[in-house]
Amino acid sequence: MPRVSFAPPSLCLTFLPLLERLLPSLPPTVRDVDVPPLFREQFILSGYRPVDLSWRCSVLSLFQIHNETLSVWSHLLAAVYVLVRFFMFAVLQGGGILGVRLQGPEGQDFSVDVTSLPLVLYVFSAVTSLSCSAAVRLLHSEHTHHSLFFLEHVGVAVYQYGCALALCLYSSDTAWTQSMLGQIFLPVVAVVVYICCYADLHLHRPYPWHRRICQVVPRGVAYLLVISPVTQRLASHNWANTSTLPLHFLQVALFLLSAVFFSCPVPECFSPGRYDIIGHSRQLFHILLSICTLVQQEALFEDFLWRRQALVREFGEERLLLACASFLGLMLCCVMTALIIKRRTHVQLLKEGR
Template identity: 75%
Template sequence: MPRVSLAPPSLYITFLPVLGRLLPSIPPTVLDVDIPPLFRERFILSGYRPVGLPWRCYVLSLFQIHNETVNVWSHLLAAICVVIRFMMFTVLQGGGILGFRLQGPEGQGLSVDVCSLPLVLYEFSAVTYLTCSVAARLLQSHSEQAHYSLFFLDYVGVAVYQYGCALALGLYSADTTWTQSMLGQIFLPAAAILAWLSCTACCYAKLCFRRPYPLHRKLCQVVPMGLAYPLVISPVVHRLATHSWASNSALPLHILQVVLFLLSAFFFSCPVPECFSPGRFDIVGHGHQLFHILLSLCTLAQQEALLQDFLWRRPGMLREFGEERLLLACASFPCLMLCCTLTALAVRRQAQAQLMKEQR
């Protein structure tokens, strides 16, 4: 009778140490008193990841329960949904909604589909802000330098998305009356300036104010965005005010995205409900998590509305705007992105110098 060995296979023994090094055990979360003040959040008393661990520990903390888990997963899932929905839309429209298409009877040559380029840039901006937010929330506990750098990256993503929204809403969601108005004429330059100001103000507030944060830090973050949002949403507001809400299937979605954004802005500005019961909402339910969830839903609703507006506006876009104006509008997007990136890099250098000075 053959013997049955209960010893683990040699291959298992060989790869187990390697697997252990690749997937290290993640240290448990700690209290707020166990980490430097830079990494603490008001009224959040537990669920923090220790500072100074290897990078892979923070990457693997994607699957750990801590006070940033909901923030990370809400924007990660939203980014995946944005990509999948846009791919489905592209396939349903015959594959011609990618900004570029082959031309000629034999598929020779390459032409720019200027009518769909703003939509592509909007989708890119949405994925950019969501992934930058995921990176910041997932990895920021590594060190003080990483904390500053990743949040500056996050602010660049927010500014890029802010201008991506302005570009798409101004070209797809506005009617002809608004487009020909004075506001419509200055809309994109004003939106670009305010997007850059939002990025600059957030970077400045992050660098210059320390915990416990004063009220004017929050004002420094909120005021530029508060000025930008009425401008960015003005094409939709004008359309809602002058058209029947049942006349177009995109209008109820625009109403939904406005409501969701205003709710998210409230939870971003106010530490509710954790301020009423510190420590109770550390893992699930604090205000910044609600902000992330509502903003994710807002982005999905806005994307759906813009996809419908794109189909509504596309046939007459070249006639109304002209190819050169559309190309110029699209060219402003990478310019804005470059300006915000350079600003964030400049502030990051100041943050590095400040940290080196403090460590001496």
């Protein structure tokens, strides 16, 4: 009777050492006293990853249970959903892909659809911000933190201006567009967003309370300015006539709730150590912010279909292209500022021997 062998194939034996090198075992999580103050969160006592992990260990920690796991996954899944949902919308309802129609006016060649370019830039800004935030929390070392720290705040600034651009063109009504604020909206937002980005790049953890106020207050002012086209519609229109306004209201409510968790360490302040892995304020902030982005995207899709036909007639093709160019200009300014400040920070760290 033939015998059945359960010995692993020689091919498996050949690849096992390679897999062990490519997939190293992850070190266990540690307590707050075992990591530098740079990585500590108030009232979070455990679940920290050791500092200066290799890049492989940092990436693999995506599948490890620690106090940043849900924050990273919330941003990664949201970024993937934003992209997939956008491509589905562009193919099935948007009448074009990435702002390009498949047929021109005479049925030949390609033609750029300027009305959809702001929507493309919004999606780009959302994915950029979510991806940068996830990378900062996933790549866990002091060197990568200082490098990605600047990238994250540039992503936030780009996302804020992407929101302002899309809301100004798609979600505003005629009365707001013709108002004084509507006429100077984008230049003012660009200046405010850049100032916020510059302030964020200068503030390093751990934040003194007065510097944290200097960080939160400008961000709050910028957000109120960015959503002003929506707040005007929410206050003056009948919600029963459109499905977009409830989505905008939900987005505002989610953002304000996330701001509460960003500013206040609840619920962990009431029971330090109990919410280390699930339920602490930074985690709730990131989850709510991810959901907020998804809700806003759905609202903008509906507003885009509502305003698309009249957009060129109301704003003009040149003004739309100039608005899109201003997005690229702001992004370039933020990136250049981040690189300059990063270089200064690197020199300072070298002087401190870090």
